[in-house]
Amino acid sequence: xxxxxxxxxxxxxxxxxxxxxxxxxxxxxxxxxxxxxxxxxxxxxxxxxxxxxxxxxxxxxxxxxxxxxxxxxxxxxxxxxxxxxxxxxxxxxxxxxxxxxxxxxxxxxxxxxxxxxxxxxxxxxxxxxxxxxxxxxxxxxxxxxxxxxxxxxxxxxxxxxxxxxxxxxxxxxxxxxxxxxxxxxxxxxxxxxxxxxxxxxxxxxxxxxxxxxxxxxxxxxxxxxxxxxxxxxxxxxxxxxxxxxxxxxxxxxxxxxxxxxxxxxxxxxx
Amino acid sequence: xxxxxxxxxxxxxxxxxxxxxxxxxxxxxxxxxxxxxxxxxxxxxxxxxxxxxxxxxxxxxxxxxxxxxxxxxxxxxxxxxxxxxxxxxxxxxxxxxxxxxxxxxxxxxxxxxxxxxxxxxxxxxxxxxxxxxxxxxxxxxxxxxxxxxxxxxxxxx
Ligand SMILES: Cc1cc2nc3c(=O)[nH]c(=O)nc-3n(C[C@H](O)[C@H](O)[C@H](O)COP(=O)(O)OP(=O)(O)OC[C@H]3O[C@@H](n4cnc5c(N)ncnc54)[C@H](O)[C@@H]3O)c2cc1C
Ligand code: FES
Ligand code: FES
Numbered sequence: 001x002x003x004x005x006x007x008x009x010x011x012x013x014x015x016x017x018x019x020x021x022x023x024x025x026x027x028x029x030x031x032x033x034x035x036x037x038x039x040x041x042x043x044x045x046x047x048x049x050x051x052x053x054x055x056x057x058x059x060x061x062x063x064x065x066x067x068x069x070x071x072x073x074x075x076x077x078x079x080x081x082x083x084x085x086x087x088x089x090x091x092x093x094x095x096x097x098x099x100x101x102x103x104x105x106x107x108x109x110x111x112x113x114x115x116x117x118x119x120x121x122x123x124x125x126x127x128x129x130x131x132x133x134x135x136x137x138x139x140x141x142x143x144x145x146x147x148x149x150x151x152x153x154x155x156x157x158x159x160x161x162x163x164x165x166x167x168x169x170x171x172x173x174x175x176x177x178x179x180x181x182x183x184x185x186x187x188x189x190x191x192x193x194x195x196x197x198x199x200x201x202x203x204x205x206x207x208x209x210x211x212x213x214x215x216x217x218x219x220x221x222x223x224x225x226x227x228x229x230x231x232x233x234x235x236x237x238x239x240x241x242x243x244x245x246x247x248x249x250x251x252x253x254x255x256x257x258x259x260x261x262x263x264x265x266x267x268x269x270x
Numbered sequence: 271x272x273x274x275x276x277x278x279x280x281x282x283x284x285x286x287x288x289x290x291x292x293x294x295x296x297x298x299x300x301x302x303x304x305x306x307x308x309x310x311x312x313x314x315x316x317x318x319x320x321x322x323x324x325x326x327x328x329x330x331x332x333x334x335x336x337x338x339x340x341x342x343x344x345x346x347x348x349x350x351x352x353x354x355x356x357x358x359x360x361x362x363x364x365x366x367x368x369x370x371x372x373x374x375x376x377x378x379x380x381x382x383x384x385x386x387x388x389x390x391x392x393x394x395x396x397x398x399x400x401x402x403x404x405x406x407x408x409x410x411x412x413x414x415x416x417x418x419x420x421x422x423x424x425x426x427x
Contacts, residue, residue, distance in 0.1 A: 010290075036332060036333070037331060040333075041311070041312035041313050043290075055333075057336055104401070106379070106400065192400065
C-alpha cells in the first residue's frame with residue numbers, strides 16, 4: 001500500500017442533498033463509496049483518488065425497496081444479500097433475487113450494492129444482464145434534480161456510464177408485475193471469479209426479452225421472436241463488438257454466449 | 271485523523287484512524303487485534319473476515335471510518351489467549367488447518383454460518399465458506415471441522 005501522505009477527508013452524510021453538496025465542494029477529487037466491493041480493491045492497489053471519500057453508507061432510506069404505482073423500486077444501497085432475500089423482489093422480479101444471491105460470495109454480497117454495481121457498469125455483471133432483460137430504469141440524482149434513464153442508455157461501454165460528476169444513482173426501477181416466466185443463468189469457470197457469461201430471459205404476454213452479458217462490452221439485448229433469431233442476433237453482436245481477456249478470449253465468450261442463449265430461453269419457456 | 275467509536279467484541283472502543291485506512295489495518299495496528307489476517311487486500315481471500323453488525327465482511331475492503339457507530343466482532347471475540355470456543359476446538363481436532371493463515375477468517379465465517387443455520391448440510395456449509403480461500407487443506411478437513419461442531423451442538427456426537 002502506498003504511504004498515506006496528504007491529509008484526507010471522509011464524509012458520510014445522512015441525506016442525498018448533503019451528498020450532492022459534498023461531491024460539489026470536493027470536486028473531481030471526490031470518490032463516491034458504496035459497498036466498496038469494486039472500489040476498495042482498486043484503491044488498495046493505488047488506482048484512483050482516495051483522499052476525499054464520500055460514503056453513501058449512512059444515507060437514510062437509500063436502501064429501501066418499495067412497490068409503488070406498479071413499479072418496484074430498489075434503493076441504491078440495498079445490498080446483494082438484502083435483494084436476494086427481499087419478499088417484494090421475490091414476488092415482482094424473482095430473477096433479480098436469483099442473480100443477487102449468486103454474486104461473488106457471502107461477504108461480497110453483504111457489502112456490495114445494486115447502485116454500485118450499476119454505476120460500475122462492468123461487462124457480464126449479473127445485475128446489468130438481469131436488469132436489461134427486466135427493462136430497468138436507472139434513477140439518477142444530483143444537485144440539479146432527478147433524472148431517469150433506461151439501463152441500455154445509461155451503460156455506455158465497458159465500465160463506462162452516462163453518470164456525470166456530482167450525480168448519484170439513487171435507485172433502480174423495474175416493472176412491479178411479475179413476468180409470466182423468467183430465467184437467469186451465470187457461467188463462471190472458476191468459483192469466486194467474475195462470471196464469463198450471464199444470461200437472462202424475461203417473458204411477458206406481448207414480448208420476450210433476452211439479455212446476454214460478458215460477450216460484448218455492454219449487455220446484448222434482444223427482443224426474441226424465435227430461438228434461431230435470438231442466436232443470430234447475439235452472434236452478430238459478438239462479432240461486431242467482441243470482448244475478451246486472456247482467460248476467456250472473444251471466440252470462447254462468443255461460443256458460450258450461443259450456448260447460454262439457447263439454454264436460458266429453454267429454461268424460461270419450460 | 272478522525273475518531274471513530276465502535277463496539278468491538280462487545281465493548282465500546284474509540285480509535286483514531288486515517289480516513290483512508292481499512293478496517294483490518296485499524297484492528298491489527300491500532301486495536302492490536304492481530305487475528306484478522308491480510309492475504310490480498312482485494313476482497314478475494316477472506317483471511318480478513320470479521321462481523322460488522324452481525325454480517326461477515328472482508329475488512330480489507332471496508333474503511334475503518336465506515337465502522338463508526340457499528341459493532342465489530344473479530345475472531346478474538348473478547349477471549350483471552352488460549353481460550354478457545356467450540357468452533358476453534360473443532361478446527362484443531364479435525365486438523366482443519368495446515369499453515370493456519372486462513373483459519374481466523376474461516377472461524378469467523380463458521381460462527382456466522384452456524385448462527386444463521388443451526389443444521390447446515392454440506393452444500394450450505396460450502397456456500398457459507400465460499401468467500402474464504404484456503405491454499406493448504408483442500409477444504410476436506412475444514413468441512414469435517416464444521417460438521418463436528420454442528421453435530422456437537424445438536425447433541426449428535
Ligand atoms: C471477490 C468478488 C467477487 C465478485 N463477484 C461478482 C460477480 O460474480 N458478479 C458481479 O456482478 N459482481 C461481482 N463483484 C462485484 C460486486 O458485485 C460489487 O459489489 C459491485 O460491482 C459494486 O458495488 P459496490 O456497492 O460494492 O460499489 P463500490 O465498489 O462502492 O463502487 C463501485 C463504483 O461505482 C461508484 N458508485 C458506487 N455507488 C454509486 C452510486 N450509488 N451512484 C454513483 N456511483 C456509485 C463508485 O464511485 C465506484 O466507482 C465481485 C466483487 C468481489 C470483490
Ligand atoms: S485480505 Fe481481505 S479478502 Fe484477502
Ligand atoms: S491452512 Fe494454510 S491457507 Fe488454509
